[in-house]
Amino acid sequence: MLNKNAQSNGLAILAIEKAWAGTCKAVLGGGLPPMRELEAYLSRHAEACHVEKSSISGKPLVAFGNYPPGTKFMRGAEILEYEALMRNSKLGINDIKDIDSAIRAVSEIGIYAGDIVLGNSGNVVDSTRVVDSTNIFRSSDVIYSKNVAYTRIAKYCESVFGCASAGKGTMFAIGCNEMYMSNRTFECFYIYSSSDVCYSANIENCQDCLFSFNQRGKRRLIGNRELSADKYAQLKSKLLSEAKDMLSSRKSVPSIYEIIRGD
Amino acid sequence: MEIDERFSQVSAMLFGRMLGNMEDYCEWLLSTAHEARMVEKKSIASDRKVYVPSAKFFLGLGSRVMAADEALRHGEKSISEADAGALGLANAAVKLSGISATTPEIIYSENIGTSKSCAYGPTQHCYRVACCWFSKYIAYSYWTRTSDSLFGCSLCTDCGFSIKCYSSTKLTRCFEVNDSNRCSDSYFCHNCEDMSECMFCFNAKGKRYAIGNVELGRGKYMEIKKKVLASIASELEAKKSLKYDIYNIGTAAV
Numbered sequence: 001m002l003n004k005n006a007q008s009n010g011l012a013i014l015a016i017e018k019a020w021a022g023t024c025k026a027v028l029g030g031g032l033p034p035m036r037e038l039e040a041y042l043s044r045h046a047e048a049c050h051v052e053k054s055s056i057s058g059k060p061l062v063a064f065g066n067y068p069p070g071t072k073f074m075r076g077a078e079i080l081e082y083e084a085l086m087r088n089s090k091l092g093i094n095d096i097k098d099i100d101s102a103i104r105a106v107s108e109i110g111i112y113a114g115d116i117v118l119g120n121s122g123n124v125v126d127s128t129r130v131v132d133s134t135n136i137f138r139s140s141d142v143i144y145s146k147n148v149a150y151t152r153i154a155k156y157c158e159s160v161f162g163c164a165s166a167g168k169g170t171m172f173a174i175g176c177n178e179m180y181m182s183n184r185t186f187e188c189f190y191i192y193s194s195s196d197v198c199y200s201a202n203i204e205n206c207q208d209c210l211f212s213f214n215q216r217g218k219r220r221l222i223g224n225r226e227l228s229a230d231k232y233a234q235l236k237s238k239l240l241s242e243a244k245d246m247l248s249s250r251k252s253v254p255s256i257y258e259i260i261r262g263d
Numbered sequence: 264m265e266i267d268e269r270f271s272q273v274s275a276m277l278f279g280r281m282l283g284n285m286e287d288y289c290e291w292l293l294s295t296a297h298e299a300r301m302v303e304k305k306s307i308a309s310d311r312k313v314y315v316p317s318a319k320f321f322l323g324l325g326s327r328v329m330a331a332d333e334a335l336r337h338g339e340k341s342i343s344e345a346d347a348g349a350l351g352l353a354n355a356a357v358k359l360s361g362i363s364a365t366t367p368e369i370i371y372s373e374n375i376g377t378s379k380s381c382a383y384g385p386t387q388h389c390y391r392v393a394c395c396w397f398s399k400y401i402a403y404s405y406w407t408r409t410s411d412s413l414f415g416c417s418l419c420t421d422c423g424f425s426i427k428c429y430s431s432t433k434l435t436r437c438f439e440v441n442d443s444n445r446c447s448d449s450y451f452c453h454n455c456e457d458m459s460e461c462m463f464c465f466n467a468k469g470k471r472y473a474i475g476n477v478e479l480g481r482g483k484y485m486e487i488k489k490k491v492l493a494s495i496a497s498e499l500e501a502k503k504s505l506k507y508d509i510y511n512i513g514t515a516a517v
Contacts, residue, residue, distance in 0.1 A: 045320050065429070065441065066295060070514045074466070076454075082466050091475045096487050098494035103507060103515050106463040106475035110513030113454040113466055116442060129430055129442065141418055141430065153406060153418070164320040165394060165406070177320035178369065178382065178394075189320065190369055199355065201365040202334055211355060213365050214338030223342035223350060224362050235347060242352050254352055257323035262360045 012123035016137045019147035023159045026172045027186050027198075028244050033251070035137075035149060035161065041252040042162030045177055046152035049128060049140050052114055056081050062128045063114035064140040064152075076116040076128075175255065186243070187256045198240065199256055208232060210239055211259070265376060265388040269400040273412050273424050277438050277450075278496040279489075285402060285414070289391075291504040292403040292415030295427060299405035299417060301379060301391050307364055308333040314381045315367045316393030316405060321381070327364040334366035371396070427508065439509040450491070451509055460484060462491065463512070 013036075020035035035042065049062045055072040063073055074082055089108040096102045117124045119132035127139045136142050137149040145157040145166075154160055156168040162175045169181035176188040183195040191197050194206045203209055205217045212221040220232040227235070246253045254263075267285050274282035282288065293300045298318040306313050306329040313328045315321050329337060340362045342350075350358055371384030380392045387399035394406040401407050405417040413419055415427040422434040429441040436448045443455040450462045458464060460481075461473045470476065472484035479487070498505050507515055 045323075047319055066297070066510050068511050068514050071510075072513060079466055086476060091477060093474060093477065093479065093483075093487070096474070097490055099491050099498070099505075099507060100494070102463060102474070102487070102491050103512050107513075107515075109463075109465050109475050111465060112513060113442065116454065118444075164318070189324070189365070190367075201363075202338070211350060211359055211363075213359075213363050214334040216335070216338075221341075222347040223359060224338060225341040225344060225347050227344065227347065231344075235350070239350065239352070246352060254355065255323070257325070259356045259359055260323075260363050260365055261325035261327055262356050262363065 008123075009125050012125045012135065013137065015123055015135045016125075016147060016149055019135055019159050020149065020161060023147070023161060023172045023174060026159075027174055027184050028240050028247075031244060032247055038162075038247065038251055039138075039150070041247070042150035042175070043138075044255065045162060045175060046139075046150060046164040049126070049138065051126075054078060054114075055111060056085065061114035062126050062138070062140070063112065064128055065112075067112065072111045073114050074111045076113045076118075079113075082111060187253065189256050189260070198243075199259060201256060201260060208236070210236055213260075264390065266390045266400055266402050269388070269412050270402065270414055273414065273426060276424055276436055277426060278492050278499070280496040280500070282496075282499060285390075287503050288499070289403060291499075292427065294415075294504070295429065295508050295510060296403060296405055296415050296417040299391065299393055299403050299415075301381070301393070304328050306330050306333060308337065313367065314379055314391075316381055318393065318405065321367050321393070324365065324367055329364060329366055331366045331368035331370055334364075334368075337362070337364060429509070439507075441509045450488075451507070451512055453509055460488075462488060 024030050024032040049064045052063050052073040054074050056074045056078045061075045092105040096105050114128050116128050117130045121130050122134045124130050124136045127136045129141045130136050131143045133142045134146040139148050139151040141153045142148050143155045145154045147159040148154050149161050151163045154166040157166045157170040160166045160173040163173050164177045167180040170179040171183045173185045176185045178190045180192045182191045186198040189201040192204045194203050197209045200209045200212045202214045206215050207219040209221045212224050220227050243253050270285040271281040300317040301314040304313045308329040311330050367381045369382040374384050374386045376388040377386045382393050383395040390402040392401050392404050395401050396408045398407050398410045400412040403415045404413050408420045411423040418430040420432045425434050425437040427439050428434050428437050431443045433445045438450045440452045446458045448460045452464045454466045455464050456468045459471050464476050467476045472481050
């Protein structure tokens with residue numbers, strides 16, 4: 001069973017790495033290191049899940065939430081073992097007189113589930129609260145999505161990596177937050193109904209924006225300045241190749257927030 | 264405010280008593296929905312207050328924030344073509360400092376009576392909410408969608424008339440429920456589905472009148488529920504807080 005699980009996790013990670021390579025090609029022109037080599041970079045925007053140990057099987061699991069030390073966990077797939085265990089527990093139901101006695105009476109059954117994967121989901125590794133989604137790695141609260149890694153909150157998304165709050169229609173995003181109906185984005189905050197946007201914030205209905213802020217319905221912007229197609233393509237190629245080189249050599253790049261804050 | 268009245272109504276539904284002024288309970292409501300806690304900042308463009316939620320990806324904006332309309336006016340500024348040509352990752356923060364301040368206020372569609380909030384719409388009568396979409400009467404909550412009358416909740420979709428619920432869908436009249444789906448009239452439940460009239464249930468499905476995953480029948484359940492709710496309401500009225508939540512009850516008796 002363990003080998004089978006390890007094998008299926010391996011296949012899942014291969015599928016997610018393949019999606020990562022495709023996303024890098026779509027967003028930055030390709031040639032980036034494997035996703036797991038950039039784990040620290042990709043984990044910086046989303047609140048991280050924590051790894052716990054199942055009190056039923058001893059296997060590791062992923063949970064999300066403010067659980068105090070000493071909390072007992074189980075994997076979502078261990079429900080039958082949990083039910084068998086609970087059949088032998090003795091609840092002091094007749095002793096319940098108030099909230100304190102109720103909590104004492106039910107203390108034995110208080111095991112929290114991690115690795116919660118529901119609906120028609122597959123290839124889910126080290127993630128929790130995943131519903132109807134495929135190829136998910138180290139993420140939580142992922143619904144109706146595929147190819148998602150190091151992300152918290154993704155709904156109706158495809159190929160999002162290192163993101164938080166990726167809303168409906170977010171596709172091919174790296175290091176982006178608060179997104180909606182947007183394609184091919186890198187290091188962004190609050191991008192709605194836009195495509196090919198990098199290092200930008202508060203952008204709606206725009207295409208081809210680099211280092212731009214607070215824009216509506218524009219295209220080919222760098223630093224909020226509209227450029228000719230040739231000039232834009234030339235500068236975009238230079239800036240993205242710099243980002244790509246930095247990601248390859250330093251395994252990180254400055255974040256959109258550092259640029260907004262002027263760090 | 265309408266939201267205060269709704270809080271009283273929902274507390275009466277859940278605990279059998281109206282809890283009174285919602286603001287008195289704000290610390291308790293935010294205690295397990297920490298991302299909904301609003302940090303008040305002053306706009307760099309005016310004296311206006313800007314509300315930034317405590318989610319990591321909003322706090323990253325730092326202090327260089329402004330209101331939504333101010334940000335759009337700020338967006339009229341741009342760098343020169345020569346500066347655009349000289350931009351690189353190393354000098355971007357400096358070269359863009361004149362245009363890069365932005366807003367956390369994402370206001371979508373029509374909103375009526377919503378205040379001290381950020382990232383919302385369309386909404387009615389919401390208060391101190393972040394990432395609140397297609398909802399009404401929501402307060403002290405984060406990432407709620409298509410919901411009605413929620414207080415101190417996070418990541419709830421299609422939920423209503425509930426207090427302190429998290430990461431769930433289709434909950435009605437619930438209190439301290441997380442990671443659950445299609446539950447009603449339930450208290451302190453985790454990872455449950457299709458439950459109604461349940462208390463202190465974990466990892467269970469399809470139960471009714473259950474306490475600690477054991478179905479008791481209506482009479483016995485209602486008798487115990489009355490005692491438990493009376494003690495919860497008394498503690499809330501006296502302390503404006505409750506020492507138990509769905510995250511800590513697993514260790515509270517140890």
